[in-house]
Amino acid sequence: MISRQSSSRVRKPFAIYNVIVSCAAIAGAVMLPTASVAEQLPEVRKQGKAVQLMVDGKPWTALAGEVHNSVASNAAYMTPIWDRLALLNLNTVITPAYWELVEPEEGRFDFALIDTQLREARQRKMRIVLLWFGSLKNAKSSYAPEWVLANRGRFPRAVTRPSSLPFAKGEPQISVFDNAVVNADAKAFAAVMAHLAEVDPQHTVIAVQVENETGILGDSRDRSRTANRAWNAQVPAALMSHLERQKGRLVPSVEALWAKTGYRKSGTWAQVFGESWEAEELFMAWGTSHLVGRVAAAGKAALALPMYANAWVGPQRPGDFAGAYPSGGPVPRVFDVWKAGAPSLDWLSPDIYVDDFSGWVKQYAMPGNMLFVPEARYVVGNLFLALGQYQATGFSPFGIETGVPGNQISEAYGLLNGLGDMIGRSQADGKLTGFALAKGETHKATLGDYVVTVRGQQEALSKMLLDMGITIPTEKPEQKVQNIGDQASELSDTRPMGLVLQLASDEFLVIGKDVNVSFARKTGSGTEAELARVEEGNFVDGRWTMRRVINGDERLNITPTNNFGMTRIKLIRRDK
Numbered sequence: 132m133i134s135r136q137s138s139s140r141v142r143k144p145f146a147i148y149n150v151i152v153s154c155a156a157i158a159g160a161v162m163l164p165t166a167s168v169a170e171q172l173p174e175v176r177k178q179g180k181a182v183q184l185m186v187d188g189k190p191w192t193a194l195a196g197e198v199h200n201s202v203a204s205n206a207a208y209m210t211p212i213w214d215r216l217a218l219l220n221l222n223t224v225i226t227p228a229y230w231e232l233v234e235p236e237e238g239r240f241d242f243a244l245i246d247t248q249l250r251e252a253r254q255r256k257m258r259i260v261l262l263w264f265g266s267l268k269n270a271k272s273s274y275a276p277e278w279v280l281a282n283r284g285r286f287p288r289a290v291t292r293p294s295s296l297p298f299a300k301g302e303p304q305i306s307v308f309d310n311a312v313v314n315a316d317a318k319a320f321a322a323v324m325a326h327l328a329e330v331d332p333q334h335t336v337i338a339v340q341v342e343n344e345t346g347i348l349g350d351s352r353d354r355s356r357t358a359n360r361a362w363n364a365q366v367p368a369a370l371m372s373h374l375e376r377q378k379g380r381l382v383p384s385v386e387a388l389w390a391k392t393g394y395r396k397s398g399t400w401a402q403v404f405g406e407s408w409e410a411e412e413l414f415m416a417w418g419t420s421h422l423v424g425r426v427a428a429a430g431k432a433a434l435a436l437p438m439y440a441n442a443w444v445g446p447q448r449p450g451d452f453a454g455a456y457p458s459g460g461p462v463p464r465v466f467d468v469w470k471a472g473a474p475s476l477d478w479l480s481p482d483i484y485v486d487d488f489s490g491w492v493k494q495y496a497m498p499g500n501m502l503f504v505p506e507a508r509y510v511v512g513n514l515f516l517a518l519g520q521y522q523a524t525g526f527s528p529f530g531i532e533t534g535v536p537g538n539q540i541s542e543a544y545g546l547l548n549g550l551g552d553m554i555g556r557s558q559a560d561g562k563l564t565g566f567a568l569a570k571g572e573t574h575k576a577t578l579g580d581y582v583v584t585v586r587g588q589q590e591a592l593s594k595m596l597l598d599m600g601i602t603i604p605t606e607k608p609e610q611k612v613q614n615i616g617d618q619a620s621e622l623s624d625t626r627p628m629g630l631v632l633q634l635a636s637d638e639f640l641v642i643g644k645d646v647n648v649s650f651a652r653k654t655g656s657g658t659e660a661e662l663a664r665v666e667e668g669n670f671v672d673g674r675w676t677m678r679r680v681i682n683g684d685e686r687l688n689i690t691p692t693n694n695f696g697m698t699r700i701k702l703i704r705r706d707k
Contacts, residue, residue, distance in 0.1 A: 173337040175437050175477045175501050179559035181522040182478075182501040184437060186258065186337050190555025193337075193524060194544040195260065196531020197225035197506055204229060206247040213251040218536035220544035223337070224252060225505055225527050227262040231276045234319045242326045249335050259336045260505070260525075262343060263323065265426060266316040267419070269443070270348040270457040272304040279305070279315060286312045287357060291350035296455060299349025307418040307459075308357045316422070317429035325433035339436050340505060341427045344443040344482060345419045346457025352411035353418070362414055366403045370417060371396060373471035384409065384464040408452045413468055415459025420472030428475040440473065441480040441505050444491050463494040482506035482529075488513045489520070496521040511539040512567030512628040515643070519565015519630045522558040539624060542695050546642055549670035553632065562633035567626045568646075578633040581650045581660065581702070587627035588645050588688050629690065637663075637702040644695045647688065650702055663701040665689060675699060 173186045183190040196219065203209050203226045216224055228245050235241065245261075252259050264274035272280065272288075279286050288303045305312045320341070327336055347353055352362070374381065374389060375396070381389070388404045389395075395403045404410035420440075427438045445456025456462065461469045461479040469479060478501040483491050488510070496502045502523040507513060509528040517523035534540060547554065557563035564576035566585050574585040629643015641648050650660040665681040667689075681689060681698065690696045 171334065172435060173334055173437055178555070180561045181555070181558040182499065182524075183522075183555055183559065184338065184501065184503070184524045186334070189552040190559065191223075191258070191337065191524065192518065192547070192550075192552070192554045193223040193258075193260065193503065193527065194221060194547055195223035195225055195505075195525050195527035196221050196534070196540075197262075197527050197529045198227075198532050199530050200227065200264075202532060203227050203244065203248060204232065206244060209248075210251070212532045213255060215532055215534075215536065216257070217255045219531060219534055219538075219541040220548055221257060221531065222544075222548055223258045223260060223525065223527075224531075225260045225262060225340070227264045228323055230263070230265045230274050230316070230319050233323060234276055237276075237278050237315075240319070240322050240326075242323070242330075245323065245326065246330060249331055252335050253333075257335075260338045260340065261327075261336050262340045263320055263426075263430075265320060265342050266305055266312050267307070267342040267345040267422070269344045270298070270304060270346050270460075271301065275305065275312075275316075279312065286315070287355060289347055289353040289358065290355040291347060291353065291454075294349030294454070296349050299454070304347065306353055306355050306357050307415075307422045308353065308355070308361045313422050313425050317426045320426050321429040321433050324430040324436070327436075328434040334436075336436060338477075338503075339430065339438045340480075341423050341430070341438050341440055341476070344441060344457060344460060345423060346443065346460030347415055347419075347454065348457055349454050351408035351453040351458045352415045358418070361418065362400050364399065365397060366400055367417065370468065370471045371403075373467065377467060381467050382463060382465075385413065385467045388413065408454070408458075409464075412453035412458045413465060415453070416461075416465035416468035417459075417472050419459035420461070420469040424473030424475050427473065431475055437477045438475065439478045439480050439503065439505075440469070440476055441482050444481050444483060444485070447485055466497070477501065478503065480505050483513075484508055484529075489516055492517060492521050492523070496523070509534065509540060509622045510624050511543050512624045512626045514540070514543060515565040515628045515630055516567050517565075518554060518558075519563055522563075524555070539695075546669060546695055546697055549672065551670075551673035553670070553673065554630075557632045563630060565630045566643075566646075567624070567628040569626065576631070577653060578631065578639070579636055580653055581633075581639075582653055583631050583639070584649045584651070585627075585629075585631065586647050588647050588692060590627075590647075629695075634699070637704050639700045639702070641689060641698045641700060642695070643690050645692045646690050648700075650700075661703040661705075662686065663703045665701075666699045667696060668699065669697045 173184060176183060176185050178190060202212055226248055232244060233240055248259060266272050266275050268274045287306050287309050289306045291303060388409055391405055392403055400410060400414045404413055423440050440461050442461040443457050445451055445462055480503050481491050481495045483504060502521050503525045504517055504523060505527050506529040507527060514526045517526045528540060562578055566574040568574060568587050571590060576583050627645040629641060629646050631648060632640040634640055651658060652660060665686060666677045667679050667681050668675060668677040689698045
């Protein structure tokens with residue numbers, strides 16, 4: 132039983148639980164979870180300085196990977212992949228459930244693939260974040276069942292202007308402004324969640340992503356007849372009420388559009404926001420978030436697991452307009468619209484395949500929004516940045532099953548897995564920092580009474596010699612991310628990187644590779660603190676196992692240069 136008194140529940144900007152939805156009307160009569168099961172549900176909670184995913188009453192750090200879209204469509208195909216995922220040291224697998232396979236005929240549901248995934252994950256002591264590939268996936272509707280796609284009279288498609296963008300080619304997605312697809316999608320998703328309520332009392336599934344990278348490509352809005360009627364109608368009262376409450380605190384793009392029309396309190400979309408592509412993006416954000424929010428609410432009525440939506444981030448380049456990235460998806464420009472349109476969601480997530488990882492992550496690490504990165508490039512340094520600088524609850528390279536056991540991600544995950552909930556507790560207490568250093572970069576952070584300084588080993592050596600009046604040329608290549616082999620998803624990250632956790636007032640844990648760490652008292656002379664003891668080892672199930680005591684020359688490099696290690700450091704606290 133989770134104590135509700137130990138820490139305050141976060142009043143999430145994306146979460147509301149008083150949505151009245153009849154499960155019997157949506158998915159037929161189902162058995163709802165008992166009160167005792169509901170008390171043990173994973174949840175999103177504000178813990179000290181972090182917003183975290185709580186699983187079994189403890190903060191969960193998802194050392195995750197997302198499989199390619201189609202691998203889970205056949206149990207036999209997926210079976211050997213599960214063993215590879217275990218060898219990659221994942222504790223969380225992000226894997227799909229497909230509407231086209233769950234409901235191949237209207238009203239007939241097949242949950243066999245989901246049941247197989249639950250069994251395989253449990254055998255390997257993994258958790259699942261389930262992806263619902265419903266009516267919207269990467270600005271398409273290709274995962275909707277054939278009976279939906281074939282009936283354009285009942286489920287009309289979006290209409291866009293002609294576009295030369297390659298991603299905008301092909302059949303248009305179903306219009307998000309049509310209630311028929313919203314109701315059908317919500318019914319199927321509610322059936323999935325009702326099934327999980329019956330067969331997964333131990334909550335192997337800890338969270339659910341609703342749809343995938345939503346929005347419309349090639350144009351800034353849907354121009355179908357249904358969409359045009361919505362565009363020319365009054366802006367919904369729910370959105371206007373949110374804007375009024377948050378006036379002066381809205382994201383700058385929304386505030387600026389509304390200000391241009393004099394902060395009108397009512398009117399059509401064009402009257403309230405204008406007729407630019409930015410205004411049309413807000414319109415699409417409302418329609419898209421409304422669909423995702425209704426689907427999520429229907430699922431939560433059956434089983435109230437944490438739920439989120441993910442974004443194909445944009446704009447990525449100067450001059451990009453909505454439609455070059457999916458217009459209406461949950462990107463930072465339209466966060467406020469998504470808050471109003473999908474209150475049943477617990478958070479919003481970025482899928483990050485661009486070089487500026489930190490630039491995008493920090494926009495989603497906003498107050499009240501739990502940071503979880505469900506799709507990213509196979510760059511291990513970004514794991515440490517996400518966990519240590521932005522208090523992420525999880526990190527997940529896409530196409531994880533293509534990785535080779537023993538690679539950088541699996542090595543890092545193997546070390547971090549032994550920490551249990553220590554990362555989450557350190558995030559909540561403000562006792563954690565993370566880094567992935569560019570050439571010549573120094574990272575500084577304050578943990579407790581100490582200023583922690585981190586340099587790459589070559590940089591630290593150069594500084595030490597320079598302080599001695601000795602200058603030597605460096606032959607070490609610039610730290611960077613490099614492609615290895617022919618697998619575009621797997622990358623070699625040569626940067627010095629890692630985490631530093633404060634275990635006690637004068638005790639620290641360093642996890643990483645190719646780093647040199649020094650400590651200085653915040654107050655007083657600022658001189659470097661003296662080391663009392665340095666141990667190399669690792670944590671297993673939250674308990675420290677020492678391999679050796681580090682002293683002498685080995686203290687110059689307290690982590691390995693080319694692979695990951697873990698070092699526990701005790702400092703001497705001098706009397707004043």
